[in-house]
Amino acid sequence: MADRVERLTNLLALLLETRRPLTLHEIASELGGQYPDAGQARRAAFERDKASLRDIGIIISSETFGGDRAGEMGYWIDRSGFELPEIDLTEDEVRALQVALAATRPDSAIGEEALWKLGGAGGGVGGPVRMHLPELPSLPVLRAAVANRHPVQFVYAGMPRQLDPWGLLLRDGFWYVIGFDHDRNDRRTFRVDRCDGEISVDSSVQFDRPDDGVLAGALPTNPLLLGDEVPHEREALVHIARRRAWLVEREVGPERIRDRRDDGSVVVALPFTNEDALRSWVLGFLDDAELLEPSDVRQRLIEWLESVA
Amino acid sequence: MAQRPATDRLRRLLIVLPWLMEQGEVSVEEAAKRFSIGVDDLIRDLELVSMCGLPPYVDEMIDVFIDEGMIFVGIPRLFTRPLRLSEVEAFELLAAGRAAMQLPGADPDGSLARGLQKIAVGLGEDDTGLLVINPTPSMVKELTQAIEHRQRVRVRYQSSSDVEPVAREVEPFVAFSSQGNWYVHAHDVRSEGLRTFRVDRIESLDIVGDAEHVAPSSMPEPGTWFADADIERVTLRVGPRGRWVYERYPVDEVSVSDIDGWVTVCLPVTSEQWLARLLLRLGDSVEVVEPSAWSDVRSNAAEIVLRRYS
Known part of the structure; x- marks a missing residue:
């Protein structure tokens, strides 16, 4: 069997170079023998490759044909969708990021890979002061939702919540997400580590965020005022x-x-x-x-x- | 040897190739080292992609060949740009950067700030001001200066067992935050060894002279430094309302919760005073499992405090 990396690379190249969407049949014939002949096995292998490419951040676009090929799917890859935009960092800036990672996320393989993409390398040495950021699997999703102004849903204290996430705060070792709670019709703050299950993002909607400064006063510095229910003070x-x-x-x-x-x-x-x-x-x-x-x-x-x- | 998964290999290749194209030629060793990949793995994967191609195969898709330990890359057509940053990578970089901006010595107009701004704008996801990390206490700044100038300092330090702050001389090596608290690893002159202090328990700090000790090559990593120390452990049963204990404090292990939400937690105890405070705050949401020597700590502490209220 051919090395799967070879097939994935060829598939990627083909779908990047094509000027029109290609059907699975066309893909298989272009890649001459790298996909199984039998329809079902071929489909399964292709879906597996699609998922693998998605895992590394490459989305295969698809559309359904009309006319005499009605019902058939065509596939292509949009280069701008997965290539890093030009981010022209100076050497100083790359080094500063390196040091920042070493000070807050030592030995982070993810951070190192991100630096590679930006033209730098890992292996920064932390200075005399280090802040260890608590890790949570839902933070990257929430950060992207905050930046793109997409609403999110999650379960908190056993209740489903719909939130327009305005921002993320790290206070006293805990991450908080603050935003507009649609069920309560008011501003609310949630401990991110207590959000249960997956955070689902609705990327079809963009909410409006109130003016700057909402986060500054969002979380009382006095922990005695914390808590997501707000009775009187x-x-x-x-x-x-x-x-x-x-x-x-x-x-x-x-x-x-x-x-x-x-x-x-x-x-x-x-x-x-x-x-x-x-x-x-x-x-x-x-x-x-x-x-x-x-x-x-x-x-x-x-x-x-x-x-x- | 187990083969690395195909997706890992492809992902790494898509990072390595644009860099190689920029270099033109580079030694296999240097490339392998830079991207933390085995020399043999790198050669094999590069040879593989050099054979990739599409009909009619008139030109190589990826023009790369390896000769006598050198990689040569021809005029690129595909894979010239790295992959976008994933959500996880973007968070990693931006959160790290914004946290580092809160550390002493960070320059709001410096290279880190500029780099973060370029990334946020480049990603089209400007989250400036939306990812907020709490500021560093001023005592950390004083300590950082002492570390950078290699100074010995006299601190008045409130330990969990002393009645009042006690003066002691230390030579600080590194300050760090972990689970919301700031700590400093330092050489402690009195005990002639490495000690860890909580920064918020330092009442005052004065510089007394130059440091005489250098930082040991390895210091316990935050999160593990309790594990290395020879510190007593307590095993507790903790109810659902006491979950903050294992969210807040370093623990050795937490059992799966039983049907009522109670868990068994084993955690280091720095002093009996500290344990007394913890148990009182937990009230009836905790039971001491072992050691039995500590089974009366909560009730004794409760009686002492109750005297103030009588």
């Missing part, structure tokens, strides 16, 4: 012991300090919508923090502690 008062005061002040900002006591402890005022997140934050300080208000949340925190004491 409340304020908590938390007393922090002296030895943790500096940590808290750095985390929440000096403007949240409501009271500085003589013993060096502080009381901070924190807006929150997510009670679970607030309780978790307070308990993270053990007995160096005490939730003073609101009293109903304080009461539930005490019950939480009593249930495990």
